Amino acid sequence: MIPTADIVMVVHGPEAFDAGDARRLIGLLAPRRVLVAGIMARTAAEESGLSVVCTDERPSVVFRGLSGRSCLVNRGKTPESGRIFGELVAGRLGGLVHVETSNDTVYCWNRGDRELAEEIVRLTGYALVCAESDGGRREDVREIRGCLPGEAVFVNGIVIGTATAETVILASENGNLRAVSGLDPKPHGFEKLLRADLPDIQTAWCKSGPVRSSPPRQGERARCGGRVAVIDHCGHTLYREIGEDVCGVLAVGDDTTAVCGHICSHSGIPVFGVVDGDADTIVKPGYAPGSVVVEVQDGRDDDVGRELAAVRDLETDSWEAWVEETLRVLAGRVRVVLDLRGA
Template sequence: MTSPTADIVMVVHGPEAFDAGDVGRLIDLLSPRRVLVAGVMARTAAEESGLPVVCTDERPSVVLGGISERACLVNRGKTPESGRIFGELVAGRLPGLVHVETSSGTVYCWNRGDSTLAEEIARLTGYALVSIESDAARREGVREVRGCLPGEAVFVNGFVIGIATAETVVLASENGTLRAVSGLDPKPHGFEKLLRAGLPDIRKAWCKSGPVRKVSPRQGKRARRGGRVAVIDHCGHTLYREIGEDISGVLAVGDDTTAVCGHICSHSGIPVFGVVDGDADAIVTPGYAPGSVVVEVLDGRDDDVGRELAAVRDLETASWEEWVEETLRVLAGRVRVVLDLRGG
């Protein structure tokens, strides 16, 4: 018998729903026609899962807004409340939304969305069904990042801008810059890097808090040893745009960027040469492919050393190992090696 949800598109946000096994269970229960994955670290978890999905770099609201078929959002928030808040944020950008929140076992039908679909999913999963309206009120130039846990990192467009000190972080855009109003212990260098990339429209910016993934990455087979070296400078969320079959390794600049690149590339078997200066925010469980090396700058900032390397080193190489060896010679006396997985 055909499932009543066999014609739907399931859009999955975040790695947690894959890591917890939710996506596999929901595929078995709902038999969706397609499963689309939104987000960078979700893509890593999806690839590791081996499930039949299609990955996209777009945020959930963009993916859902481009779908003409019946669709639902699947999410596992770090807490049931943060999961609900995330659903409300997505729903505020759409005419209606069916949101399956696995952290609480709830199907939310936001803003008079497809109630028939919501009822079908609730029946098949045994989840509670809640019809709810999102709060669309927004102050001009102000953004609230809700559902934070004090002590965790807060991101805007992939950059860590500080540490949450309250459940709600309030940011304001004014006079051509961005500032923290409340709930945040700011990281000035993080704001600097964000603004260097361009002042974001804070109402539309991608904001989140907490680790990007909690589980360790799986190890994959070693990638090709010669080819292009991709440069990722303080924007690990752009990594998938840069890595392809011609890649031999990644030059990652920044503590968190190095950690994210190492985690993602571990599954693909791509080694990373990371340049850090010791200000990591522990946003992801570490993991690196064989051949990876991480160096810490002894004096100055990783930004300057990373930009210098990208400018002076040849980013095409016949041998990743030789490229790493020569790069270490260039940096002799200015860095110390904190991780060395060569010989793997």
């Protein structure tokens, strides 16, 4: 037997917290440190009240910075997608001990720490599977596996379309990105992605499905005055922007507004969302009191959002006053679809 108290546990995704897996495994393994990888995982972790250290990094990046024994904890939307995720991470690292709670399995990838894997199996009663991940990838081609047809597909936090097959294949060529198969593309999504420069398709953050299935928990209202953070179609960058000086968020885009509303609900930070009605329903809705969402009547949310960020003062003594003035600026061009002022 080895002391699991010497290990670092890296938890990926919100579902491991929402389903109670993280709490149970922390109780069984008593790791010396628990790191949280991912944006929505951080929200779920903060709501859980567990003693963890949050990071916005992907698991492979987190593991590269560790020394000593460690394991990955994940709950995939299906056992197959969970296995595929572990295979992907292992392919970028080499050996990996992966605890997959969707099917109570401990994977020991690429001849990883077998002794640790066996000890986790002993303590949890999970099954042990030794597996290999070659990490082989074709240059300029990316496969996003484990998709469910009909669910949203993301690259770097931006929805680029809807899956039509279990595997989506993307190709990068001639300074552009195209869907090869398995995707009903969302042209505006590709446009948004490329506007931020063509990503390295091999290292880009790719996923499919909802970013969290549980609703957010309401937190106490944040400060009334301060800085208004601007999040333009990049909801995954939110935690980098919402410091203690932030009194509200200007969110641009349907999905970005939904993600910001969900995360900021727990933080008690109201959101002013600018949308144009092309939401992909990637997260359970939730907004802090004081939030307002407006739908653009003519044009696109991109243009109106950029205009607001340019013409509105992003420092204010009163969030409510800032919202009132912003609505006056937009009068006749938008309709209010959510208004939680006075809530």
